[in-house]
Amino acid sequence: MLFPPEAPLSAQAYDFLANLVYDRSRIRLGSDKQALVTGRLSQRLRSLGFSNYEQYCELLMSSDGEHEIGELIDLISTNHTHFFREPSHFDVLSRHALPTLADRARAEQRPLRVWCAAASSGEEAYSLAIVLAEYCRDRPSLAWHIDASDISMRMLERCRVGTYEAAKVNLPAPAMLSRYFQKGFGEREGYYRVKSELRQHVSVQYMNLFDDVYSLPPGQDVIFCRNVMIYFDVPSRQLLVERLTKQLSPGGYLFVGHSESLIGIRHDLKAAWPSVYIRPE
Known part of the structure; x- marks a missing residue:
């Protein structure tokens, strides 16, 4: 042909x-x-x-x-992502960030707030959800919620559905698969879907990071904005970091990609770990 x-x-x-x-x-x-x-x-x-x-x-x-x-x-838009990409960030989140942030959220009698700012097809957002769910297994009274946003409506629909090829659902521990995913059968053979119990903690919405106003309120405890700033020029990165900082609560954490750097960017954040920053209290 x-x-x-x-x-x-x-x-x-x-x-x-x-x-x-x-x-x-x-x-x-x-x-x-x-x-x-x-x-x-x-x-x-x-x-x-x-x-x-x-x-x-x-x-x-x-x-x-x-x-x-x-x-x-x-x-x-480039939409390359996978579950638990750059795994050291999730270790920092669970071992170092969550204990402090969870205590603060409980003291203020509010949910823990996490924003996945470049969610793509959802693997990062659900990786965050798994980390939070695992942390809360021994802390059932701690409420938490994740907002997942992206500029791609096509990717957001995949995020909302939460269905992934089995070969791509690579998790840190085998037990997490049956705990948080439902195996597909029939025409869904070879796929896994995130269980509704986990999906209900994740809100999915369109957002352009450079819109004049964000639809999310400030006071986010954690913001993951990883592997997106590499596509922006320096003035755009400068503007974005300023805006993300304002969205963080004092003591909140900003995670950027390992291939990204805030070198040359004016900011008020404190470097804590590689590609991890804290807004001073």
């Missing part, structure tokens, strides 16, 4: 798309990302019946383009 040739992406169209993506998401697409953009958008063009990128740009600029801008950001 012969397939139609892939539409070429002109420099002018690429510049328009890169600027639009940056304006809406702060994701920086350099000149070396043109092949990536073509690869991720070519199928979208075919599904819309467009023969070239100029037609697609016209749609984005039109009065009907707002929805398609969301589709564009969704397709451009």
Whole structure:
């Protein structure tokens, strides 16, 4: 079977798309990302019946383009994640952060509040939920909740459903699998779904980290915002760190990715462990 040739992406169209993506998401697409953009958008063009990128740009600029801008950001976003990625962070959370934060939450008679700020398809959010559930097995009176947000509606739907290929559900202890996941049967053979008892602790919502106002209140005890700032330029990282700091409660913890650094970023946080920061009280 012969397939139609892939539409070429002109420099002018690429510049328009890169600027639009940056304006809406702060994701920086350099000149070396043109092949990536073509690869991720070519199928979208075919599904819309467009023969070239100029037609697609016209749609984005039109009065009907707002929805398609969301589709564009969704397709451009990188969504690589897995359960208990960068495991040392979860060890720091359970061994060092939670004892102090849990005491404070109990003293203030409120739930422990955790924000997974780049949740993607949910593996990180449910890894956090497992850590909190394990911690609370001997502390049933401690209430807790996780807000999972992302800019990709497609990924958020997967997060909301909480179903994953069995081969990708790699957990620190074998007992966690039966404790927190339901095995699929029939057409769901080869998959596991996060049990409802765990999913009820996780709220899933769309959020652009650069929107003027966050839908979450400040006073978060823990914020995981990992492996997302690597896609932003320095001014955007500066702005984001300032905003995340304001969302933290005094004494709250910010976790960023191991490949990320706050070097060169002005902030008031205290470095505690590699890629782990605390807002001073």
